[in-house]
Amino acid sequence: MGRASPLFLVLLGLGVFFATYNLVTLVIHHQRRERRAELPGVDPVTRMPDELRRTEGSRRPFHVVSITTCVLHAFLMWCQGYVVLNRPWAFVQWLEKATIKEEYILMAEPDHVFVRPLPNLAREDYPAGFPFFYIKPAEHSQIIRKFFPKEKGPVTNIDPIGNSPVIIKKSKLEKIAPTWMNISLKMKEDPETDKAFGWVLEMYAYAIASALHGVQHILRKDFMIQPPWDLKLDNTFIIHFTYGCDYTLKGELTYGKIGEWRFDKRSFLHGPPPRNLSLPPPGVPESVGLVPLDQREKREEEGEGGEEEKVDMDKVTLVKMVNEATANIPNWDDGR
Incomplete structure (x- = not known):
């Protein structure tokens, strides 16, 4: 019964703005996907929503139960500049310290956004x-x-x-x-x-x-997509926004050159993104932009995919998902 087993979601953050707003986006959209999953076992990432609670007067609508781990020796980490060495070391410490009831663990990252309920793959x-x-x-x-x-x-x-x-x-x-x-x-x-x-x-x-x-x-190639290289959402579970998305106002990709429209997580290294980021121009692929309205209406009229596909019809862009997340967080623009 491994595929029905619940998962414990774990991800690492450096405790800086860059990681924090990524985490907030992931959490908000995980909660949305969970609410849409009506059948037991459809979205078994149980410990994440169970451990998140709305805190009174907090800037964020939840707190995340976390374990602080020690970083590697300063010479290794900063003189050589490869902070990713902290990741395996953090997992070693976390596995020793954490109480984990679940049999399976999902390792994810703050720049992952859930677009469909994730079963145990x-x-x-x-x-x-x-x-x-x-x-x-x-x-x-x-x-x-x-x-x-x-x-x-x-x-x-x-x-x-x-x-x-x-x-x-x-x-x-x-x-x-x-x-x-x-x-x-x-x-x-x-x-x-x-x-x-x-x-x-x-x-x-x-x-x-x-x-x-x-x-x-x-x-599993359907585990996630990575815009701008992956153009369609299809049946993916996660959007990974690791690459910058740069386009002309005509929707033409200008990767490697700052576009007239852009979304790049690295633009917000020192503070969270503002609310209501501009949505991408027409012509941008659905992995970054909205599925065109006429296509959604046509597919709905034709009844493709049944109820599950209707849920998935609310395919939104990466940027709109960030906007939805920040809109749900009180005092976001105050920087508190």
Whole structure:
């Protein structure tokens, strides 16, 4: 019954504006999707809404029960500038400190937004992960072999994933996490590996650590999309807004060049975004912009997809979802 098991959602934040407003957006939209799930087990990310409570007089309409973890040595973290090394170390500490009743854990990030209720995509001992196009173990086999010896099997045993989004049994993650941390540190200390993998080094470390423990993931392309490269929502569960979205006023992508219209989370590193961000111009893909009204009306008239599709018809842009989240938070513009 692994697919019906509830999940414990865990994500990491650095405690800065950049991470906080991302988290707020994720939480607001998770709660909305949960309310839409009428059938038991449709949205089993139970501990997240259960642990969020509206606090009187608070700027945010909830508080998040959190565990503070220690950062790695200052030299490692700031002199080398790779703050992501904190992630596996934080998971090791969290698994030691936290009381987790659920059997499965969903590892997500603050820049994930739920667009559909998320079922448990894992199957018993097989976790579910998202295949990243830029994680290519076979193309780096020489480097990989420094950390994944031949006796452990072919390099193709290593999944093209990172740790997020992943749904995994707690018992599996407890074994993988210390190995993930140690391999991340060894990779960072190795100049060749550090240069080859750069910012995604820790993602490779998670994939290798999983393979070392004989854990292979079910690869789910529908787990999430990443605009502006993914154009359609289709049946995805999560929007990951890691890339900047830059367009002309005609809806033409100008990636790498600041557009006449843009949404980039990095624009708000030092403070939260204002309410009522401008919506994208016509012609922008539905992963960033609204599904055109005439298309929605046509699909509704034709009765495509039944009740579940009608819920999904409220497909909104990433930016509109941010606006909806900030609109639900008292005193957002006050900066308190």
